[in-house]
Amino acid sequence: MAPRTVAPPPDGHARVRMTVAYDGAPFHGFATNPDVRTVQDDLHEALSKVLRAPISVTCAGRTDRGVHARGQVVSFDADAGHFDAVALTRALNRMLAPEISVRDVALAAPDFDARISCVARSYRYRVLNSAWPDPLVRDLVWHVREPLEIGTMQLAADQILGEHDFTSFSKKNKSKVNETFVRTVDRAQWCRVGNTVQLEITANAFTRQMVRSLVGMFVEVGRGRRRPDEMGEALRAMSRTAVPSPAPPQGLELTRAHYPGDV
Amino acid sequence: MAPRTVAPPPDGHARVRMTVAYDGAPFHGFATNPDVRTVQDDLHEALSKVLRAPISVTCAGRTDRGVHARGQVVSFDADAGHFDAVALTRALNRMLAPEISVRDVALAAPDFDARISCVARSYRYRVLNSAWPDPLVRDLVWHVREPLEIGTMQLAADQILGEHDFTSFSKKNKSKVNETFVRTVDRAQWCRVGNTVQLEITANAFTRQMVRSLVGMFVEVGRGRRRPDEMGEALRAMSRTAVPSPAPPQGLELTRAHYPGDV
Numbered sequence: 443m444a445p446r447t448v449a450p451p452p453d454g455h456a457r458v459r460m461t462v463a464y465d466g467a468p469f470h471g472f473a474t475n476p477d478v479r480t481v482q483d484d485l486h487e488a489l490s491k492v493l494r495a496p497i498s499v500t501c502a503g504r505t506d507r508g509v510h511a512r513g514q515v516v517s518f519d520a521d522a523g524h525f526d527a528v529a530l531t532r533a534l535n536r537m538l539a540p541e542i543s544v545r546d547v548a549l550a551a552p553d554f555d556a557r558i559s560c561v562a563r564s565y566r567y568r569v570l571n572s573a574w575p576d577p578l579v580r581d582l583v584w585h586v587r588e589p590l591e592i593g594t595m596q597l598a599a600d601q602i603l604g605e606h607d608f609t610s611f612s613k614k615n616k617s618k619v620n621e622t623f624v625r626t627v628d629r630a631q632w633c634r635v636g637n638t639v640q641l642e643i644t645a646n647a648f649t650r651q652m653v654r655s656l657v658g659m660f661v662e663v664g665r666g667r668r669r670p671d672e673m674g675e676a677l678r679a680m681s682r683t684a685v686p687s688p689a690p691p692q693g694l695e696l697t698r699a700h701y702p703g704d705v
Numbered sequence: 706m707a708p709r710t711v712a713p714p715p716d717g718h719a720r721v722r723m724t725v726a727y728d729g730a731p732f733h734g735f736a737t738n739p740d741v742r743t744v745q746d747d748l749h750e751a752l753s754k755v756l757r758a759p760i761s762v763t764c765a766g767r768t769d770r771g772v773h774a775r776g777q778v779v780s781f782d783a784d785a786g787h788f789d790a791v792a793l794t795r796a797l798n799r800m801l802a803p804e805i806s807v808r809d810v811a812l813a814a815p816d817f818d819a820r821i822s823c824v825a826r827s828y829r830y831r832v833l834n835s836a837w838p839d840p841l842v843r844d845l846v847w848h849v850r851e852p853l854e855i856g857t858m859q860l861a862a863d864q865i866l867g868e869h870d871f872t873s874f875s876k877k878n879k880s881k882v883n884e885t886f887v888r889t890v891d892r893a894q895w896c897r898v899g900n901t902v903q904l905e906i907t908a909n910a911f912t913r914q915m916v917r918s919l920v921g922m923f924v925e926v927g928r929g930r931r932r933p934d935e936m937g938e939a940l941r942a943m944s945r946t947a948v949p950s951p952a953p954p955q956g957l958e959l960t961r962a963h964y965p966g967d968v
Contacts, residue, residue: 465840510841535838545837574808575798577728578773578958582841695841 448559450552456522459515459550460499464542466510466691467581473504481505481542485516488537492530493520502560502699506651508691510582512545513564513698517556525549554701562628562700564644567657568693572637583638584657584693590639590664592632597670598663599630599641602656602677609680611656612649623649632660639664642697654688662686711822713815719785722778722813723762727805729773729954730844736767744768744805748779751800755793756783765823765962769914771954773845775808776827776961780819788812817964825891825963827907830920831956835900846901847920847956853902853927855895860933861926862893862904865919865940872943874919875912886912895923902927905960917951925949 451457462485470478474486482499489497499516520530527547534544553559570576570583571590609623629644641660643653659676662668668686676684714720725748733741737749745762752760762779783793790810797807816822833839833846834853872886892907904923906916922939925931931949939947 463837463840465843512839512841539838539840540843541840543838543840574726575802575806576775577726577802577804577806578775578845580728580803 446558448553448555451519451522454522455519456525457517457550457552457554458520458525458547459517459554459556460547461545462514462516462542463512463545464510464514465540465581466505466508466694468541469507471505471507471509472501472511472514481511481514484538484542488534489518491537492533495521500555500557502556503563503648503696505694505696506654506691509694509696510692511696514696515556515560515699515701517550517554556699559701560647560699561702562644562646563648563696564629564642564698564700565648565653566695566697567641567643567653567689568695569639569657569661569689570637571634571639581692582695584661584690586661586665588665590661591666592634592639592664594666594670595632595639595660595664598660598668598673599632601670601673602627602630606677607680608649608652608677610676610682610684611652611659612682613651613655615650625649625652630656644700651688653694654691655682655685657689657693658686661689709821711816711818714782714785717785718782719788720780720813720815720817721783721788721810722780722817722819723810724808725777725779725805726775726808727773727777728803728844729768729771729957731804732770734768734770734772735764735774735777744774744777747801747805751797752781754800755796758784763818763820765819766826766911766959768957768959769917769954772957772959773955774959777959778819778823778962778964780813780817819962822964823910823962824965825907825909826911826959827892827905827961827963828911828916829958829960830904830906830916830952831958832902832920832924832952833900834897834902844955845958847924847953849924849928851928853924854929855897855902855927857929857933858895858902858923858927861923861931861936862895864933864936865890865893869940870943871912871915871940873939873945873947874915874922875945876914876918878913888912888915893919907963914951916957917954918945918948920952920956921949924952 469481472481474482497518499518502515531544531547568583570585575585605626607624612623625645627645631642732744735744737745760781762781765778794807794810831846833848838848868889870887875886888908890908894905
């Protein structure tokens with residue numbers, strides 16, 4: 443993707459970077475939608491009230507319906523004269539609780555844009571691999587009863603590292619022409635934590651439903667229904683019909699958006 | 706407490722031991738109540754339907770409104786002729802999901818009683834000790850912003866080990882005459898897991914609101930508002946007015962009920 447230029451804030455305004463966490467369950471995804479409740483609309487409403495001006499945010503990753511975030515980053519412009527990060531965080535947290543939480547608010551460079559400046563995104567997917575469903579974490583995991591073989595799941599994950607065309611693992615966006623599904627995966631690591639089997643995955647960007655579609659395939663491998671090398675075959679097939687159904691959204695969480703210069 | 710005898714199952718019936726997990730949020734506690742939704746009533750309804758006979762259960766620990774469990778144990782009697790633990794588990798999990806989950810069903814000795822046979826109970830209390838509230842676990846933790854000093858909390862916890870009168874940390878049950886608040890604490894261990902500070906506590910039995918009242922005090926110590934040795938003073942005061950408010954219910958979970966012979 444070609445580098446894009448970011449317009450600076452209007453006169454007297456400052457660019458703001460804000461990190462938010464949210465429970466995806468009550469929202470129909472991040473992106474604004476006049477018909478249903480979304481994270482972006484809740485943010486717009488709260489920010490516009492607190493800052494007494496219409497505010498519009500851009501985000502690092504437009505999470506789908508039911509997907510959680512602990513490290514979503516948004517950017518917007520605010521009147522520089524009255525800007526107070528601590529007071530803004532406190533006021534927003536009062537208005538947005540308990541479904542959304544503001545972790546951090548800070549002034550950013552005038553050319554910062556949460557989406558365009560973002561060089562990589564990290565997601566986590568949690569599978570509860572246990573004989574009984576756990577009511578306490580039911581909204582945070584995909585429950586899979588059959589024992590999963592994490593070794594073969596990792597062999598499959600190794601095959602998506604680097605640059606690939608993820609057409610087979612993507613939901614097409616009908617409104618986009620010449621949509622490309624080529625992405626570069628930097629990390630795809632499965633690990634077992636107690637009775638939870640979880641994937642940590644980082645890429646320059648993700649296509650729609652990419653992580654969930656990949657996890658659907660990984661879990662079929664872990665169950666022994668597919669061989670690890672079928673992951674490579676599925677990538678080359680360039681067709682959604684070559685892969686199993688996507689994993690459900692509640693196991694997925696946007697954990698971090700990466701920017702140049704972040705420590 | 707004097708040992709109590711347990712009546713055997715009626716002719717043709719077997720005593721059953723069942724371990725259940727539940728999300729406390731939608732329930733007004735465990736104990737049956739005609740006016741509100743309770744765990745016990747949900748269990749009675751499901752068991753009576755599946756086993757086609759009125760079933761009544763006893764439990765290891767009557768958790769209060771909003772308190773969770775992963776290791777609650779109940780016992781009841783079922784027709785021995787048609788008993789099938791696997792089929793019963795499956796049918797119950799279909800009916801009780803997603804708020805309640807059946808972990809295990811097994812035949813027990815005729816003199817087994819989930820409450821009377823239970824020699825000890827273990828609870829866990831989770832405090833999220835972070836600058837920002839976490840929407841993903843908001844129903845599983847008490848969020849405390851101020852940094853907690855776990856060392857002084859442990860010093861306070863050491864003072865409740867052994868047999869004590871927990872009158873100061875108990876909600877009286879108005880319907881009980883000669884209620885005693887003497888209990889024996891076997892373990893009270895604070896540990897930090899990431900940004901969560903959690904207490905693991907085991908006692909022969911607990912009085913009403915005992916863990917939450919103790920946690921309310923421990924957290925005041927961790928915040929530096931009380932000294933660790935004020936825990937001993939609070940115990941000796943034998944008065945609820947000597948202690949802070951109880952911690953909220955959503956941080957509490959019944960993790961295990963202990964029985965003789967369990968491995």
